[in-house]
Amino acid sequence: MNAYLAPAGASAITPTCALQGAVAIAAFASNALLCRVALFTYSIDAATFSDIRLLAGGATLLVVTKLKPEYTRQPNPDPDWISATALGIFVILFSLSYLSLGVSFGALVLFGTVQLTIFIACLLKGERFHRVALMGYLLAIAGLLYLTTPGIGVPRFSGLLMMVGAGVAWGIYTLRGRRAASPLSATAGNFLRATPICIVLGWMLHGHAHASVAGVALAVASGAVTSAVGFVVWASVIRKLPAMSAATIQLLVPPVAALGGVLFLQEPVSTRLVVSFVAVLFGVWLAASVGARHSVTARR
Incomplete structure (x- = not known):
């Protein structure tokens, strides 16, 4: 059975879709915070954190698929090694980049790269975008730049380059995930297939392994909770x-x-944070509510 079907009915955001998106966004942000805490307290190394994250997430999703009767009756989807490879690359580069990048700056580079990757892919497919959506996108980018650029230190180039690579990989994974017939089954399979890829890349890029009980616990929480839940919910959102x-x-x-850094890591609240959040929120609302216009010449 082919696990990839053309998404149907893609449109502007609905209330249900917005709620699912909010859950996914909270999960993605939590992953960044968990990774930061684990690495900056030296509780675990980046490669081991990534491996445990994928294993815990894959195992959790596999158990869920076995417990749900509707999934046990469905034929297993065809393995998608392209998505699994993209996921493995994303997870290891994401963790390694946070050895030298701050959370806010790293997230800006990551999702800015994701935007650019998907934007180029959409243009190549013949999609056209409403000017209001583009204005919203630019406003959101401006809000992110206002949050992270002023006063920031110069990051290590290697960390910056790895986060760009993580953004490209996540953009590819997002685009392919839009066609998943069963987000839960597809995500579970991708997590498990991505694990050996992540292990090999981690061994090549970061050979020093260490882990404490606290570090392992943070990695398991990142995989079994925020990654497993966030990725499945996001896979459902992007199909709509x-x-x-x-x-x-x-x-x-x-x-x-x-x-999250303010609430859980006692980072100071600033006017810049409030202004940036409002600008990004309004920009995202503009861009996402309008949606994309599809050219009649778009390739299927």
Whole structure:
């Protein structure tokens, strides 16, 4: 059975879709915070964190699929090694980049790259975008730049490059996930297939392994809770939206991650954070509510 079907009925955001998107955004921001805490307290190394994250997420989703009768009756989807490879690359580069990048700046680079990747892919497919949606996108980007650029230190180039690579990989994974017939089954399979890819890449890029009980617990929480829940919910959301709307929504992650730093890591509240959050929220609303216009010449 082919696990990839053309998404139907992609349109502007509905209330249900908005709620699912909010859950996914909170999960993505939580992943950044969990990763930051684990790495900056030296509780675990980046590669081991990534491996445990994928294993815990895959195992959790596999158990859920076995417990739900509707999934046990369905034929297993064909393995998608392209999505699994993209996921493995994303997870390991995401963790490694946070060894040298701050949470807010890293999230800006990540989701800015995701936006650019999906935007280029949509243009190549012949999609056209409403000017109001483009204005909203630019406003959201401006809000992110206002949050992260002033006063920021110069990051290590290697961390910046790895986060760009993570953004490209996540953009590819998002685009392919829009066609998943069963988001839960597809995500579970992708997590498990991505694990050996992540292990090999981690060994090549970061050979020093160490882990404490606290570090393992943070990695398991990132995989079994925020990744497993967030990725499945997101896979459901992106099937209902135009690609650019789905990409623009993800620009909410950096300010939400920064807000999480204020609430859970005692980082100071600033006027810049409030202004940035409002600008991003309004920009995302503009872009996502309009949706994308599809050219009659778009390739299927």
